[in-house]
Amino acid sequence: xxxxxxxxxxxxxxxxxxxxxxxxxxxxxxxxxxxxxxxxxxxxxxxxxxxxxxxxxxxxxxxxxxxxxxxxxxxxxxxxxxxxxxxxxxxxxxxxxxxxxxxxxxxxxxxxxxxxxxxxxxxxxxxxxxxxxxxxxxxxxxxxxxxxxxxxxxxxxxxxxxxxxxxxxxxxxxxxxxxxxxxxxxxxxxxxxxxxxxxxxxxxxxxxxxxxxxxxxxxxxxxxxxxxxxxxxxxxxxxxxxxxxxxxxxxxxxxxxxxxxxxxxxxxxxxxxxxxxxxxxxxxxxxxxxxxxxxxxxxxxxxxxxxxxxxxxxxxxxxxxxxxxxxxxxxxxxxxxxx
Numbered sequence: 001x002x003x004x005x006x007x008x009x010x011x012x013x014x015x016x017x018x019x020x021x022x023x024x025x026x027x028x029x030x031x032x033x034x035x036x037x038x039x040x041x042x043x044x045x046x047x048x049x050x051x052x053x054x055x056x057x058x059x060x061x062x063x064x065x066x067x068x069x070x071x072x073x074x075x076x077x078x079x080x081x082x083x084x085x086x087x088x089x090x091x092x093x094x095x096x097x098x099x100x101x102x103x104x105x106x107x108x109x110x111x112x113x114x115x116x117x118x119x120x121x122x123x124x125x126x127x128x129x130x131x132x133x134x135x136x137x138x139x140x141x142x143x144x145x146x147x148x149x150x151x152x153x154x155x156x157x158x159x160x161x162x163x164x165x166x167x168x169x170x171x172x173x174x175x176x177x178x179x180x181x182x183x184x185x186x187x188x189x190x191x192x193x194x195x196x197x198x199x200x201x202x203x204x205x206x207x208x209x210x211x212x213x214x215x216x217x218x219x220x221x222x223x224x225x226x227x228x229x230x231x232x233x234x235x236x237x238x239x240x241x242x243x244x245x246x247x248x249x250x251x252x253x254x255x256x257x258x259x260x261x262x263x264x265x266x267x268x269x270x271x272x273x274x275x276x277x278x279x280x281x282x283x284x285x286x287x288x289x290x291x292x293x294x295x296x297x298x299x300x301x302x303x304x305x306x307x308x309x310x311x312x313x314x315x316x317x318x319x320x321x322x323x324x325x326x327x328x329x330x331x332x333x334x335x336x337x338x339x
Contacts, residue, residue, distance in 0.1 A: 017144050021150035027073040030157075034070055037065055043105075057114040057192045057277035058284050062196050064091050065118030065288075066203070072126045073151070080130075084123045091115035110262065110274040114281060121288045128295035132302040139306065150211045159265055160206040169204035170197065197284060204291055242289075243297035251289040255282065262334075 042063075068087035072080040091112055099107035130147070133139035150156055172194035181189045259278050265274035 006203060016141075019145060019148040020136060023148040023150075024073075024075055026151055026154075026157065027062045027070060027075070030151060031067075031070040031074045035067065038067065041096065043098060054273060054276045054280050055189050055196075057274070057281040060091075060111050060114040060199055061118040061121075061281050061284060062093075063118070064115035065122040068119040068122035070128065072123065079289075084119070084126075084131065087119045087122070089118060091119060108274075113262070114278070117258075117281075117285070121292060125292050125295055128292065128299040130166070134303065134306055137257075137306070138273060144272075147211060156210050160203075160210050163206040163209050164199060164202035167205050168198035171201050172198035177247070193280070196328075197287075198266075199288065200284060240297045240301055243300055244293040247296045248289050248293035249302070251292065255285050255289070278291045 001097055065089065067090065068084060071083035071087045071090075074083055076082045076086060093111040095115070099104045117224070133143055175194040175197060176186055176190060179194075180186055257276070259282075263271050263275040263278070
């Protein structure tokens with residue numbers, strides 16, 4: 001057996017395994033803390049969000065999208081894909097059980113579709129943000145460890161919460177100000193939508209702060225070297241812009257096609273409220289599509305760069321790599337050595 005006190009590689013493997021275990025435990029706690037109250041609210045008898053029900057689709061999109069994000073990071077059975085399947089299945093279970101007569105609520109296929117859209121977008125974001133480097137490489141292992149550092153420490157969760165709250169307050173206040181200026185009044189539906197949309201933006205900003213800043217410095221301080229990553233120039237410039245624009249166009253066109261398939265060009269009176277709900281949801285979907293397009297374009301360009309020069313994904317690799325200074329062998333997400 002290797003003695004980690006004299007083997008830098010073994011020491012790094014043990015540290016990585018501990019970091020991953022802490023992060024998964026934190027995500028599972030967050031999942032439970034979120035799933036329980038959300039399930040209670042979705043089954044609360046005769047609960048409404050105001051606004052004539054038109055923001056209901058946005059609430060389903062956002063609520064189940066966040067649920068999928070948490071479930072994938074919680075990695076049930078050790079796999080993020082299992083978390084995605086659990087979230088997709090929960091959308092159906094949650095909506096079906098709302099039809100219980102005692103709750104005074106009804107089943108809505110359109111609500112379920114909105115929830116599945118949120119789960120799909122969250123899954124695509126997860127894949128784009130976590131799969132920039134090929135599996136089995138030092139770059140992929142370091143990327144996984146960076147995420148573990150970002151979310152394996154309570155202080156980082158506290159910072160993320162503060163950033164999310166601050167952005168939510170600023171964005172929400174601006175949205176309510178626009179509503180007041182345009183309509184001369186603020187209704188409960190406006191408040192719910194502003195909180196949800198502002199919180200959505202806040203979560204994205206918080207992830208950028210925690211993962212983009214604290215995690216990288218944390219890896220250098222914890223492991224004692226810089227992570228293996230591509231230089232910014234490899235995933236920037238006109239190609240990234242064009243790729244992002246193409247992805248965003250396809251996503252928005254797909255959303256528009258789905259709405260037309262469900263409601264047609266002229267929705268019937270019976271479906272008018274649901275159709276209006278998807279029109280309101282379109283604003284949130286557009287923001288999510290832009291974020292996903294940016295992540296997806298960066299991921300595609302990164303994978304292309306790694307395929308063109310596989311040495312970039314290894315420690316001490318090619319010229320376009322931000323090289324680590326420690327020759328230790330990388331660890332897989334579950335802490336096993338990667339040779």
